[in-house]
Amino acid sequence: MENLSLEGALTVTFVRSLLAHANIVDVDATAAEALPNVQVMTAADLDLGVFGPGFPDVNPSMGRPLLVVDRVRFVGDIIAIVISDDSATGADAAELVYVDYDQLPAVVSPHESAKDEALLFPEAGTNVATRAGSPEHDENLFDGCDVVVSGTFVSQRMAPCPLEARSAAAELGPDGRITAWLSTQTPHQDRTALAETLGLDPAQIRVVGLDVGGGFGAKTLNVEEVLVVWLARRLGRPVRWTETRSESMTALPHGRAASLEYTIGGTRDGKVLAYRLEVLQDCGAYASVGAVLPGLTGLMASGVYAIPRIEFESRSVVTNTTPVSAFRGAGRPEASQAIERAIDTFAAELGMDPAEVRRRNFIPTNAFPYTTASHAAYDSGDYEGALELALRSVGYDALRDEQRQRRERAATTQLGIGISCYVEITNGIAEIEFGEVEITRDGGAIVRTGSFSHGQGHETTFAMIAAERLGLPVEKVTVHKGDTDEVARGTGTYGSKSTQIGGAAARLAADDVLEVAKQLVGDYLEASPADIVLDPALGRLHVAGAHSLGISWADLALRASADGRLAELRAEHEFQAAAPTFPFGAHVAVVEVDTETGRVELRRLVAVDDAGTLINPLIAQGQVHGGIAAGVAQALYEDFVYDDDGNPLTGTFVGYAFPSSADLPSWEAVEMETPTPLNVLGAKGIGESGTIGATPAVHNAVVDALAPLGVRNVDLPANGENVWRALRKAKA
Amino acid sequence: MIPAVFEYERAGFVDEAVELLGRDEEAKLLAGGHSLIPAMRLRFSRPSLLVDIGRLDDLRYVREHGDRIAIGALTRHADLVGDAMLREHCALIGEAAALIGDPQVRHRGTIGGSVAHGDPASDLGTILLTLDAEFVARGPGGERAIGAGAFFTGPFETALEHQEVLTEIRVPKTAGTYLKHVRRAHDWATVGAAAARVDGRVHVGLTSMGPTSLRARTVEDALADGATPADAAAHVAEDAMPPTDASASSEYRLHLAQVLVRRALERM
């Protein structure tokens, strides 16, 4: 965005709240506006309504004003906008905007918030944004169980930390249309949302997603982008904004932030009969995507197990903290973190090997399609196969021997082995995606997709899909995405859905183009189109049985172009799968824990991830590797924390323990492919699986290492201090 | 993340730096920039003039100085890691320098900046305090030597005057150990513990355990009285005032310091 040459562009700097909860008494911009060419705007200058929540079941009074009107609700809330010629002047001016606050007590803990004592939105009468599941308890849920155990943990708040912080630019064209360049995952949906918020016809807006350096769920349209577009219209000048890293840490929505409580019961021989899960979700200061994350947690509560009775209940509450949204996994990691800890707790209570307890409870491979007691309809799976493969790959029995020896020696550094078997949901609401394939004048092809790529490599994967169908070399296929003027429709990328719907749409459009091409070739060769076949190896269309009677794509394109018929070699396809898909896998983590300092070292992580058919295994592995890193980061490192007044304590990378490759071992990723019947590719999603599988494996490994010392749980992240606390508690 | 406005001058030699500092009370020296520039970007620090001494290569050396080793203030952490003379006579310094930040930090950051910044989390600050190093500073009135015991005066404060440039650091030839606990690779010390033999006594130093790098004198006295490493380490609480921050609580730091001091002493 900063490199876009936008003549005369102005720079936007947001004046953000330094307090978590306060009434705004006065905003004095006199000193700021004394700087050269500086203009300051506040809510009084704004003619726009509230942004969000955007979900029908969420309390409508908890949406976010685009600029705060009279009350700030988190450190980072936007009070005013500074418009200047450059960002250095903008930073100086923003400091000179004096805000007179009347501080209110901050509500930081979701448990405090749930008491409804201090309200963030007095007009709402409650801090509860939404509920899911059933608040009714079945008194008899655990009937017939010999053993019932429970536990609590917090799936802690995480900052998404994309390599590229957000950036936006907008320019009003001479035709009155506005172009918005956004660092986003969802250009088409952003266009719709911008139109709604600004009261415009979507045709008046062009959204362009350029190369984006990661999103992880957090980069969908937010107030900052809306304000940038609004300003470009209001000022009649191009406008741009680039978030600083510190700004991104508190202004870009966070993820997770759920407190979970589980109870699991079953028979003494290891059969689970009933499970209850309660979630208290922290939405942050305004209710948006974060409020509805527990819905996915509830749906996936059963994990890979056939559990006859399940109860789920959740409440989502607002607090004076950064708003919570989707982050790599979004609601599903919480489900697998809970059930996998629950299974291990149950196994520990029985004194049974956790692998064996899992075997006794898996949904059998011949049971698919299978609907769980938490109402998820799984398409396909082989959970036991994944676990056995992972255990073989890691050398489970030898590791247990090594562990036994260390325990017998009472070694300072203990060994822990943790298992996680997971299933997750991708393309969660079975969306439609758009694909278009066009043969170009030089006999190559362009794929236009409604999926977006913010680092996932769809440019390669989708090109491979079309190239294979058309018999073209992959370098002759280019993928266009992210420009709403060029790609007719689209939903963008989130929830690991792109290849299975966008890739499938591209493939189906390629097949459609091939059919049109056969018509054309039939015309040229005076043959029936039904007799024309593609030689995929040569990229030639010829009459079946007569190789010499044929024409290459290059020649076909030349000829069609000379005849003015090139435009016929184009097809669109919209694909909607009948249902979501359910990738699954098994991760085994091996950790060493220094029982004196608490320090945890992740020694190995074996990951079996089955996402159905893989189009490009290398890219899929990249997704798995990054996904595991994010999962391990939650297990061992990251935690976004606030003090009691709602001040962020981890607002920079000095405090926020974002790990690097130097902290992580080489993953041992083991492929397994169980195709889904739900799309022509057989593909499921792979972008979030690693994250979902890894956290509980590592978490379980740390607890396992400390089990002989009486430890039953370690708070996340399982870092030195939390391990030390768990050890101290076990000793007491 | 955008610093406030400042002027910039590059000094060609030490006395020029001294002179430039004299022009502006809000001037600051710039060496490797790896502590100062982040602080400026967060606007915690707002010097009106930066005097860049980063290219004074004649202050970049390790050499023998009588029975001690002299290290130029502009010597980079990476230079210390690879230095043969240090490896032979005071290996502790190179070993500690190898634990600082990441490779970029070690190639830019200087030993002089590391101590002049007065950061209680500075690894080399703790090492030099433990070694009872001598700091040589040059100011308008010439040169003076400051003992380590008097050098670290408070958080982000040292005995250096505004117009003084730290030029050289002198350390004894000796052996020691440094143990650093970090939350992640490349991180600042949650706690660091150093032990070294100096003038026939074992010195113990601590990182991130108080307002400055600290000497654990009660621990040292206990050792001198014949205590075991474990018994001596138990005295750490009397020597430290550990802070609570995002990387650890005060009580965990205290526990860690005890473990690390004991382990360091066991290796002596």
Ligand SMILES: Cc1cc2nc3c(=O)[nH]c(=O)nc-3n(C[C@H](O)[C@H](O)[C@H](O)COP(=O)(O)OP(=O)(O)OC[C@H]3O[C@@H](n4cnc5c(N)ncnc54)[C@H](O)[C@@H]3O)c2cc1C
């Ligand atoms: C990501 C990162 C990780 C880091 N991790 C660690 C770590 O693990 N352990 C650790 O100890 N450090 C760490 N550091 C700090 C690093 O070692 C710095 O380089 C060092 O602290 C300062 O040295 P400098 O040369 O960069 O000083 P500068 O940043 O240039 O200066 C720091 C201060 O010292 C003053 N100063 C500099 N030189 C002199 C001199 N010769 N005379 C008088 N005053 C002077 C300056 O005016 C300034 O006030 C880290 C830094 C970063 C950015």
